[in-house]
Amino acid sequence: MQHDDPPHDDRPLGRSILRGLRCRCPACGEGRVLRGYLKVRDACPACGEDLSHQRADDGPAYLTILIVGHLMIPLMAAFFIAFRPEPWQMIALFGTGSIVLSAALLPLMKGMLVAIQWSRRMHGFGGGDPVHD
Structure with missing residues (x-):
């Protein structure tokens, strides 16, 4: 019985995610998205990769x-539990932390x-030739 190799993934998910987390182009890794x-x-x-197809919306x-x-x-x-702070201290510390972290992660x-x-x-990103590394 002959084993068929899986088709080559010209757009590896892991590499794309890392490039995306750096806010770089998923195709070349250079340009800012x-x-x-x-x-x-x-x-x-x-x-020049067309990025207009994206539909990130609320994700x-x-x-x-x-x-x-x-x-x-x-x-x-x-x-x-460790420090039993006052409510205003909790609000100030974790409210500010949540806002800063959210602004950085978004x-x-x-x-x-x-x-x-x-x-x-x-969403339309499928057309064209395989993208270069």
């Missing part, structure tokens, strides 16, 4: 909330979701 804080460019300034916000919540809730509980999550969509050929 975002122009401004969260606005996705229409095309990569380095290789980055959901992922950011998920990550921030899973980090902050255990920290809040541990901090409260563009990374957007870049990652655009890269995942590109890698899996979603």
